[in-house]
Amino acid sequence: MIDIKKDLPEIFEDFAENRQNSFLKVREVKENDNPLIGVFCKFFPQELAIAIDGTAVSLCSTSDETIADAEKDLPRNLCPLIKSSYGFAITDKCPFFYFSDLVVGETTCDGKKKMYEYLAETKPVHVMELPNKQSKEGLVLWEKEIYKMIDVLEEYFGRKITKEKLEEAIKIKNAERTAVKDFYEIMKNDEIPVSGLELWHVLNGITFEFDKRAVPKQLKDLKEKIFSENEKITGKPRILITGCPIGGATEKVIEAVENHGGVVVAYENCGGAKAIDRNVEEDTGDPIRAIAEKYIEIGCACMSPNPNRMDLLNRIVDQYKVDGVIDMHLQACQPFQVESLKIKRFANNEKNIPYISIETDYSQSDIGQINTRVAAFIEMI
Amino acid sequence: MYFIGIDIGSTASKVAIRGKIIDEFVIPTGWNSKETALHIKNKLLKDFNINVLKDDSIIISTGYGRVSVPYSQKQITEITCHGCGIREQFDYDLCTIVDVGGQDTKVINLKDGFVDDFLMNDKCSAGTGKFLEIMANRLNITLDELFELSNLGEKIKISSMCTVFAESEIISLMGEGEKIENIASGIVDSVVVKVAQLVKRQGIQGDMILTGGLSTNKFFNKYLSEELETKINSYSKGRYAGAIGAALIAEDKYKKRGRV
Numbered sequence: 001m002i003d004i005k006k007d008l009p010e011i012f013e014d015f016a017e018n019r020q021n022s023f024l025k026v027r028e029v030k031e032n033d034n035p036l037i038g039v040f041c042k043f044f045p046q047e048l049a050i051a052i053d054g055t056a057v058s059l060c061s062t063s064d065e066t067i068a069d070a071e072k073d074l075p076r077n078l079c080p081l082i083k084s085s086y087g088f089a090i091t092d093k094c095p096f097f098y099f100s101d102l103v104v105g106e107t108t109c110d111g112k113k114k115m116y117e118y119l120a121e122t123k124p125v126h127v128m129e130l131p132n133k134q135s136k137e138g139l140v141l142w143e144k145e146i147y148k149m150i151d152v153l154e155e156y157f158g159r160k161i162t163k164e165k166l167e168e169a170i171k172i173k174n175a176e177r178t179a180v181k182d183f184y185e186i187m188k189n190d191e192i193p194v195s196g197l198e199l200w201h202v203l204n205g206i207t208f209e210f211d212k213r214a215v216p217k218q219l220k221d222l223k224e225k226i227f228s229e230n231e232k233i234t235g236k237p238r239i240l241i242t243g244c245p246i247g248g249a250t251e252k253v254i255e256a257v258e259n260h261g262g263v264v265v266a267y268e269n270c271g272g273a274k275a276i277d278r279n280v281e282e283d284t285g286d287p288i289r290a291i292a293e294k295y296i297e298i299g300c301a302c303m304s305p306n307p308n309r310m311d312l313l314n315r316i317v318d319q320y321k322v323d324g325v326i327d328m329h330l331q332a333c334q335p336f337q338v339e340s341l342k343i344k345r346f347a348n349n350e351k352n353i354p355y356i357s358i359e360t361d362y363s364q365s366d367i368g369q370i371n372t373r374v375a376a377f378i379e380m381i
Numbered sequence: 382m383y384f385i386g387i388d389i390g391s392t393a394s395k396v397a398i399r400g401k402i403i404d405e406f407v408i409p410t411g412w413n414s415k416e417t418a419l420h421i422k423n424k425l426l427k428d429f430n431i432n433v434l435k436d437d438s439i440i441i442s443t444g445y446g447r448v449s450v451p452y453s454q455k456q457i458t459e460i461t462c463h464g465c466g467i468r469e470q471f472d473y474d475l476c477t478i479v480d481v482g483g484q485d486t487k488v489i490n491l492k493d494g495f496v497d498d499f500l501m502n503d504k505c506s507a508g509t510g511k512f513l514e515i516m517a518n519r520l521n522i523t524l525d526e527l528f529e530l531s532n533l534g535e536k537i538k539i540s541s542m543c544t545v546f547a548e549s550e551i552i553s554l555m556g557e558g559e560k561i562e563n564i565a566s567g568i569v570d571s572v573v574v575k576v577a578q579l580v581k582r583q584g585i586q587g588d589m590i591l592t593g594g595l596s597t598n599k600f601f602n603k604y605l606s607e608e609l610e611t612k613i614n615s616y617s618k619g620r621y622a623g624a625i626g627a628a629l630i631a632e633d634k635y636k637k638r639g640r641v
């Protein structure tokens with residue numbers, strides 16, 4: 001076993017404390033002989049990991065530290081999320097990847113799909129086939145894929161996934177999702193006790209809490225604390241961020257908003273509302289079907305068409321009294337870039353609020369331009 | 382009372398004074414925008430007898446160097462300032478402004494005097510003033526000469542998207558003995574087409590108005606209006622639009638609430 005604290009790559013020292021602690025916790029998971037499953041996408045049903053007393057951890061990386069390494073194998077004009085994640089994987093710089101027993105991918109965008117083929121050369125990788133459409137046929141395929149995933153997990157880890165285990169896991173995840181939702185809904189208030197960046201750090205940090213049962217109480221306590229102690233933010237233009245997964249290097253977009261007089265009140269992206277919006281139906285007698293139904297409904301741009309993203313955006317704009325929409329795209333991300341016109345039309349024509357799309361990558365070279373764009377956008381509101 | 386707008390762009394810094402004096406001037410930005418700001422301060426004192434630290438003056442800075450003006454009371458982006466700056470010259474219930482800047486090209490839709498929407502070029506410098514500048518340097522001529530020449534030549538297609546590659550394309554064209562008029566025409570056309578694409582993507586609303594450094598260039602106006610098939614208004618003070626806008630905003634804000 002490596003001494004994690006000492007061997008941590010320098011970059012991690014700057015990471016949020018929560019994440020750093022989780023590097024230590026991840027070792028605990030391993031020492032207790034529990035399965036660790038590395039995942040790349042919100043479509044992976046986390047209940048399956050819980051049902052084998054294991055943990056699913058996100059391997060999506062958001063720093064440009066390892067992009068140069070990735071570019072030895074991957075084309076340069078690929079989305080930075082794919083390059084960064086792959087780079088962390090092949091250089092052993094990500095403890096999560098390092099300790100993952102099994103990596104699970106999904107057939108979402110083409111870049112990721114093809115990247116998994118190379119990843120499989122260094123780690124055991126299983127790819128779930130995700131349909132392109134949230135149709136009846138799509139649901140049938142997705143349900144089958146979940147059955148297959150269960151077989152793989154049972155065989156790989158020598159543990160049984162029973163119906164009872166799944167029902168229990170559903171309840172644990174539902175409670176967690178409900179708690180997270182309840183927490184970020186503080187931003188619906190006119191007077192909010194945290195900035196958008198602080199909210200983001202909580203949302204992000206919580207995904208690295210491996211004891212899912214502990215999340216509701218932690219968040220409840222935190223909520224009480226910030227409401228009683230923090231100064232309230234009020235009267236600022238209220239911004240919604242949507243688009244590609246945000247975080248790490250792209251927190252520069254959140255900072256640009258909040259340094260220029262706005263406040264980010266909602267994130268529709270993965271890590272925000274997108275995956276948490278719906279719960280799995282409990283006690284249906286067919287937990288696998290219930291899980292399939294929930295996860296397939298995630299409004300990701302990889303789905304075509306993608307009405308659920310619009311539906312969620314629509315609700316968020318109303319409920320959070322959103323004054324402007326920022327659609328953040330990672331360079332070379334086709335699904336979200338092509339979909340941006342729809343989001344613009346929706347914001348401008350249906351909701352009558354300004355919209356801007358910001359294309360960026362994990363470098364810091366465009367901070368000046370992003371600041372100008374975002375500042376002008378906020379001046380417009 | 383003086384209301385002063387300072388627009389520090391990537392190549393030129395523009396200053397507009399409103400209030401007791403009405404005037405504008407421009408100086409090159411140089412390497413260091415902090416020093417440019419100091420220069421401007423001295424020039425205001427020397428030429429206009431305005432001591433920005435002592436006299437009653439409200440200063441708003443804009444442009445990419447807007448944060449480097451230590452004596453400005455407020456910073457506002459060039460998008461908002463350009464929008465406001467054309468007010469002196471035009472009535473604008475509804476209009477679309479194109480500003481081809483050194484670093485960025487912007488298309489701004491105005492409605493009832495407010496910025497309604499805007500679009501900027503992406504990271505690369507194709508379709509910006511920088512592109513023209515680099516190419517003119519490469520041909521060893523001035524920007525004005527580039528346009529004069531372009532008017533005499535026949536367009537040849539510059540196919541590279543990237544400034545660096547376009548530059549090598551031009552070098553090889555020169556090597557092949559292509560006429561300089563034709564190369565100049567190709568260079569200008571490449572920028573015109575890129576700017577027009579940006580305008581089309583944003584959509585024209587009402588009148589079109591050209592601001593920024595190229596606004597008084599009759600050739601550029603002609604080519605762009607041909608490409609867009611629409612009349613484009615120019616403005617003799619177009620390059621000062623950002624600075625004037627900043628000064629006008631300062632005046633507005635001061636009159637409304639006594640501060641900026």
Ligand code: SF4
Pocket residue numbers: 040041042043108109244245270298300301302
């Ligand atoms: S954006 Fe789509 S593909 Fe990417 S992690 Fe989220 S759900 Fe998965």
Ligand code: SF4
Pocket residue numbers: 079080081082108109110111112244245302330332333334335336
């Ligand atoms: S950001 Fe876009 S290109 Fe990158 S992994 Fe997600 S969907 Fe694929």
